[in-house]
Amino acid sequence: MIKSFAYVRPTSVDDALEMLGADGARVHAGGTDLMGCLRDGVFEAERVVSLRDVPGMRGVRASTQGVTIGALTPLAEIARHSVIGEQYTALARAASVVGTPQLRSQGTLGGNICQRPRCPYFRAGFDCRRKGGRICYAVGGDNHGHAIFGGVRCHMVHPSDTAAALTALDATVVAVGRAGERRIPIGDFFVAPSVDPTRETVLEHGEMVKEIVLPPAADDQRSSYHKEGHRRTWDFALAGAATALRMTGGNVAEARVVFSGVAPVPWRSMAAEEALQGNTLTPEVIGRACDAAVEGAAPMRHNAYKVGLLKGVLEKEMLRYV
Ligand SMILES: Cc1cc2nc3c(=O)[nH]c(=O)nc-3n(C[C@H](O)[C@H](O)[C@H](O)COP(=O)(O)OP(=O)(O)OC[C@H]3O[C@@H](n4cnc5c(N)ncnc54)[C@H](O)[C@@H]3O)c2cc1C
The missing domain is CATH 3.30.43.10 (Uridine Diphospho-n-acetylenolpyruvylglucosamine Reductase, domain 2)
Incomplete structure (x- = not known):
């Protein structure tokens, strides 16, 4: 109750x-x-x-400076917005695969990036690390859905689809509190458990996300998002990849690769990015990027399948650019 x-x-x-x-x-x-x-x-x-009744916190505003999305904007609105769909496809795709149509019309972008972990131990009332306790119960328990990267002290996976896309697109979170407004690069917004396992974001008590800003998309930038879960709908990512690539003359000029469902924060893979940058997307280059992506993975007893799954997700993503 x-x-x-x-x-x-x-x-x-x-x-x-x-x-x-x-x-x-x-x-x-x-x-x-x-x-x-x-x-x-x-x-x-x-x-x-x-x-809900606070004015100015909902809607998408596009300008030459980029796109500003109010924190209260429903995910369904983001998924079908023409500018986001064309220029920031990763975000439109991520918003379109959250939960169910009902969740996407009720759920907001701010709520999506601030949602609490889905780890069954955290949700079921265990006195785990994230609750200030001394044990991560996933280590000795059922860890099939847990992290293969970054699992220090807590092994939960970040539940948000849009967080990975926003990280690949280099977004800025605008937070507001009684001390004023601050602009937080998305890469600094999420808190790794190695820093503090009891919080997911740098927001202080009394602060809220007001809006999220996407930088102008380069003419040669394309982006995408794909996740795999137990089911095709109404499910969180077991492994997902948000990618943003700038392609010039068939070569990858710049790459961003960010994974969902495999780490306590959206997990940027610099190794995969390096394997792609400066290269043409041949099967060999894609294969090297997929191998690089899982370097350093530390699966537990029940989640080694995520290593192969993640490679498959990234390969599928890369083939969209060929
Ligand atoms: C069955 C089910 C399936 C789901 N599937 C997915 C999925 O596939 N992918 C996925 O990413 N999510 C999924 N979700 C999680 C969630 O419902 C959505 O992420 C949704 O976008 C949350 O948004 P909301 O506006 O409803 O947030 P709320 O429930 O209102 O808030 C969520 C949290 O964020 C805080 N918060 C909300 N807005 C702000 C703000 N502006 N500033 C500061 N803090 C804020 C709240 O205090 C709360 O702690 C699922 C949820 C359910 C119940």
Whole structure:
């Protein structure tokens, strides 16, 4: 049963920040993750602050400076937006494979990147590392869905599809708090468990994501996202890849490769990027990039399959560019 809480709907950013400053206050965007967390006792709230009536936090604005997406923009709107679909395809594809149509029309981009981990131990009330405990139960337990990279202290995988795409597209998160606004490069937004296993983002209590900014897309840039899960719908990534490539004359001038479903944060593979950069996408080059991508993987007892799966996902992605 959900412990009772106050529910408030501020009508300005200033009011929202005032309300979020209170102890036990939580942001409510679409509520598709938040309400499950409250119902299952993952955490409690004294006050739930809905952002629904705060003006200016929803919608996509495109200009010569790039694209700005309000944190409250529903994923379905992002998935079907023409500029995002053409110039930032990875994000449109990632938004279009989140959960189900209902989740995509209710769930927002801000909520997607701030959602809490799906690790069954974390969700089921174990006093795990992420809850401040001393044990990651995945190490000795069922770890088929867990990390093969970056699993230091906590082995959860980051659940967001769009986080990988936004990282490949070099987005900036604009956060706002009572101390003002700050622009956080997406690569600095997520917190690895080696730094602090009890938090997923650098947001401080009382801060919220206001918008996400994508830099102007180069004329020769293309991008993509693909994930594999247990099912084709209503499922999180077991392994996914967001890629952004600049191609000149058949050669890869610049590459970004970021994985979902395999690490506690969106996992950028510099090794795969290096294997691609300056080369034509021949089967040999793609094969070398796939091998490089899994260098350093540290699978556990039940998730070694993710090594091969990830290579397959990246190969499939690369073939889209050929
Ligand atoms: C059955 C099911 C399947 C799912 N499948 C997927 C999937 O395949 N891929 C995937 O990526 N996700 C999936 N999700 C997770 C989630 O529902 C979506 O990611 C959704 O986008 C979350 O957005 P929301 O607006 O509903 O967030 P909320 O539930 O409102 O919020 C989520 C969390 O983020 C915080 N938050 C929300 N907005 C902000 C903000 N602007 N600033 C600061 N903090 C904020 C909230 O306090 C809360 O802790 C699934 C969820 C369910 C229940």
